[in-house]
Amino acid sequence: MSRIYNFSAGPATLPLVCLEEARDQLVDYKGAGFSIMEASHRGKEYDAVHNQAIENLKTLMRVPDGYEVLLLQGGATTQFAMIPMNLLGADQTADYVNCGAWAKKAIKEAGSVGRVNIAGDTAADIPTRMPANGALQLSDDAAYLHITSNETIGGNQYMDFPHSPAPLVADMSSDILSRKLDVNDFGLIYAGAQKNLGPSGLAVVILRSELAERVPDNVPNIFKYSTHIAANSMSNTPPCFGIYMLSLTTQWMIDRGGVEAMQAINERKAAKLYDAIDGSDFFTGTAVPEYRSAMNVTFRLANQDLEPLFIAEAAEQGMAGLKGHRSVGGIRASIYNAFPENGVEALVAFMQDFAEKNG
Amino acid sequence: MSRIYNFSAGPATLPLVCLEEARDQLVDYKGAGFSIMEASHRGKEYDAVHNQAIENLKTLMRVPDGYEVLLLQGGATTQFAMIPMNLLGADQTADYVNCGAWAKKAIKEAGSVGRVNIAGDTAADIPTRMPANGALQLSDDAAYLHITSNETIGGNQYMDFPHSPAPLVADMSSDILSRKLDVNDFGLIYAGAQKNLGPSGLAVVILRSELAERVPDNVPNIFKYSTHIAANSMSNTPPCFGIYMLSLTTQWMIDRGGVEAMQAINERKAAKLYDAIDGSDFFTGTAVPEYRSAMNVTFRLANQDLEPLFIAEAAEQGMAGLKGHRSVGGIRASIYNAFPENGVEALVAFMQDFAEKNG
Numbered sequence: 001m002s003r004i005y006n007f008s009a010g011p012a013t014l015p016l017v018c019l020e021e022a023r024d025q026l027v028d029y030k031g032a033g034f035s036i037m038e039a040s041h042r043g044k045e046y047d048a049v050h051n052q053a054i055e056n057l058k059t060l061m062r063v064p065d066g067y068e069v070l071l072l073q074g075g076a077t078t079q080f081a082m083i084p085m086n087l088l089g090a091d092q093t094a095d096y097v098n099c100g101a102w103a104k105k106a107i108k109e110a111g112s113v114g115r116v117n118i119a120g121d122t123a124a125d126i127p128t129r130m131p132a133n134g135a136l137q138l139s140d141d142a143a144y145l146h147i148t149s150n151e152t153i154g155g156n157q158y159m160d161f162p163h164s165p166a167p168l169v170a171d172m173s174s175d176i177l178s179r180k181l182d183v184n185d186f187g188l189i190y191a192g193a194q195k196n197l198g199p200s201g202l203a204v205v206i207l208r209s210e211l212a213e214r215v216p217d218n219v220p221n222i223f224k225y226s227t228h229i230a231a232n233s234m235s236n237t238p239p240c241f242g243i244y245m246l247s248l249t250t251q252w253m254i255d256r257g258g259v260e261a262m263q264a265i266n267e268r269k270a271a272k273l274y275d276a277i278d279g280s281d282f283f284t285g286t287a288v289p290e291y292r293s294a295m296n297v298t299f300r301l302a303n304q305d306l307e308p309l310f311i312a313e314a315a316e317q318g319m320a321g322l323k324g325h326r327s328v329g330g331i332r333a334s335i336y337n338a339f340p341e342n343g344v345e346a347l348v349a350f351m352q353d354f355a356e357k358n359g
Numbered sequence: 360m361s362r363i364y365n366f367s368a369g370p371a372t373l374p375l376v377c378l379e380e381a382r383d384q385l386v387d388y389k390g391a392g393f394s395i396m397e398a399s400h401r402g403k404e405y406d407a408v409h410n411q412a413i414e415n416l417k418t419l420m421r422v423p424d425g426y427e428v429l430l431l432q433g434g435a436t437t438q439f440a441m442i443p444m445n446l447l448g449a450d451q452t453a454d455y456v457n458c459g460a461w462a463k464k465a466i467k468e469a470g471s472v473g474r475v476n477i478a479g480d481t482a483a484d485i486p487t488r489m490p491a492n493g494a495l496q497l498s499d500d501a502a503y504l505h506i507t508s509n510e511t512i513g514g515n516q517y518m519d520f521p522h523s524p525a526p527l528v529a530d531m532s533s534d535i536l537s538r539k540l541d542v543n544d545f546g547l548i549y550a551g552a553q554k555n556l557g558p559s560g561l562a563v564v565i566l567r568s569e570l571a572e573r574v575p576d577n578v579p580n581i582f583k584y585s586t587h588i589a590a591n592s593m594s595n596t597p598p599c600f601g602i603y604m605l606s607l608t609t610q611w612m613i614d615r616g617g618v619e620a621m622q623a624i625n626e627r628k629a630a631k632l633y634d635a636i637d638g639s640d641f642f643t644g645t646a647v648p649e650y651r652s653a654m655n656v657t658f659r660l661a662n663q664d665l666e667p668l669f670i671a672e673a674a675e676q677g678m679a680g681l682k683g684h685r686s687v688g689g690i691r692a693s694i695y696n697a698f699p700e701n702g703v704e705a706l707v708a709f710m711q712d713f714a715e716k717n718g
Contacts, residue, residue: 002387002392003386003387003392003393004391004392004393006392006393006397008397008398008399008402009399010399010596011396011397011398011399011400011405011596011599012397013393013397014394014396014397016386019385019386019394019396019397020386022385023382023385023386026378026381026382026385027362027375027378027379027382028361028362032363033361033362033363033365033677033679034362034363034365034372034679035373035378037370037373037378037557037558037559037604038365038367038370038371038372038373039367039370040367040368040369040370040680041370041559042685043367043680046370073432073433073434073437073560073598074432074433074437074581075432075595075596076595077581077594077595077596078432078433078581078595080579080581081579081580081581081582085579108580109579109580109581112576112577112578112579112580113577113579192596194596194599198396199396199598199599199600200396200400200596200597200598200599200600201432201560201561201596201597201598201599201600201601202560202598217471218471218472219471220439220440220444220468220471220472221440221467221468221471222433222436222437222439222440222468223440235436236434236435236436236437237369237370237434237436237551237553237559237560238559238560239432239558239559239560239561239598239601240370240553240558240559240560241558241559241560241600241601242560242598242600245396318392320392320393321399321402326401
């Protein structure tokens with residue numbers, strides 16, 4: 001068995017020890033005589049897994065009282081719709097920051113539900129960046145302010161989050177649990193699981209309990225946060241296997257020292273790559289330095305014609321998934337929590353070698 | 360390793376060979392160097408899995424031209440909302456047959472979206488049954504007629520499907536691929552995966568293409584069937600691991616002779632259990648014989664006080680999940696496609712033994 005270095009933006013690499021545990025338990029879960037995939041979601045085996053995953057998230061993020069942690073199907077894209085369906089009243093406006101491809105999708109979906117104000121717009125900027133927090137054009141009495149904390153495609157990430165009188169709603173799909181933050185600063189945090197948390201098919205939503213009360217009556221029950229709060233995310237059959245994987249990856253994070261430890265490792269990994277980019281005229285980072293993502297390191301070769309060769313030769317050396325998103329091209333190295341530091345070192349060595357050979 | 364007989368109603372038992380294959384490929388998928396859970400959904404490894412799952416469903420169900428096969432997140436419960444959001448116009452009525460607990464949930468959710476007519480109602484009947492097809496009170500120009508082909512809790516199943524001028528929409532969560540049917544008779548068929556198809560966190564929707572065109576503009580994109588048709592169920596990141604399991608279970612069905620073979624085995628398994636029920640005064644079936652489910656065999660003990668002992672002793676002998684749904688009590692043996700015939704024989708032997716000892 002030979003594991004490659006998988007730089008995929010998501011679904012993305014998972015901790016090897018978690019995959020090995022899942023493999024060892026796959027046919028017979030802890031001696032129960034069935035797979036966790038086959039376990040009734042009302043039985044004691046799955047119930048323990050479900051609550052452990054929620055507890056681990058609360059521990060890692062220090063979720064304060066007055067917040068709910070929900071495990072939902074549909075990914076972040078479903079949240080693009082559920083958030084305005086739950087939080088945006090018919091006579092209200094929601095503020096959105098447009099800072100890239102994912103923000104744009106969130107804005108489009110919110111626009112089908114209610115009134116949207118673009119409070120800041122850097123989506124077309126190259127190099128990529130976030131709008132300065134002080135420059136946002138906020139609405140009076142906005143229902144909420146929506147941001148994308150890390151743009152997976154653009155490689156731009158918020159370092160300091162904006163303040164707003166309205167609740168701050170953040171899509172953290174690609175950087176949740178990668179760094180410390182204070183949940184109290186947010187009304188709602190959400191994330192698709194397939195980057196920092198586990199396999200695809202699962203979204204984590206953390207929200208201030210009182211926000212769930214805003215929902216209009218005519219929203220279908222399945223799309224009301226209040227439905228899932230009342231049932232501890234078991235109103236319908238949850239995506240049990242994904243939640244099982246989440247329980248393993250969050251435990252892995254706790255065992256390694258929690259979010260503080262993850263952040264230290266992530267900053268070290270990202271610095272190695274950005275140093276390699278900045279240390280050579282052969283490479284150019286595509287994000288403004290103060291908004292450079294520690295999760296998705298995006299760059300171009302000075303000679304863009306060499307990019308396909310770069311990607312192909314890296315793949316031959318066991319480094320896959322380096323091709324930038326089809327909408328922007330270039331190179332993207334996604335290095336989430338579970339991406340190993342020696343994989344970053346291997347890429348740095350390859351970059352230097354490639355630059356020498358082709359420079 | 361000792362596998363038990365798992366009579367759980369869902370999530371439910373899966374074919375052992377599929378679990379073993381998933382286990383063997385879990386850390387390194389076919390030598391790619393990553394798990395299928397870690398594979399980019401835009402990469403060639405996952406793409407092949409995705410299309411194989413869809414192709415297998417088309418083969419097994421003989422899906423005709425003019426129909427689409429979608430793989431969606433959210434389970435059948437999300438479909439309870441998506442169906443009226445897509446198919447029920449503001450000035451229209453949808454006909455629903457209320458034949459049990461699941462139909463009731465579908466009706467409640469549809470009622471939050473639009474106007475509903477109860478075309479037949481047997482939900483409170485004991486023994487459980489379906490309304491006679493000829494007795495349905497259909498609306499003029501209904502948007503569709505919704506049925507629940509098998510009530511997982513009540514143990515009642517349609518043998519012949521009703522006819523209606525409106526498109527027939529069927530929740531087949533607990534009997535899809537268990538028996539032959541003609542897809543042409545339906546406008547839309549849907550099923551949560553966690554009974555006959557794979558793990559939870561995935562729904563299969565098969566619909567006549569033209570029905571997707573009905574959707575009002577103001578429905579969020581993620582909830583429009585047309586969005587998922589246009590993107591071959593890859594508009595957002597699909598629940599990749601669940602679809603991978605679906606590709607394995609559907610291949611297992613094809614390799615064993617397809618739906619015809621499944622039906623023959625299912626009828627044999629169900630007959631053995633119903634014969635045991637009918638052959639003793641100790642047991643009483645809870646569904647009217649002509650509507651008895653081949654998937655969920657529900658019965659009571661003449662002395663209901665003995666039911667907890669029955670369930671406990673069965674569990675000691677490696678037969679788990681026999682407790683009826685908490686809303687109705689009694690005994691329920693769920694015997695989907697993947698449930699082994701020798702497990703049914705073991706339960707029959709146990710029933711006879713238990714009746715002798717306690718009769």
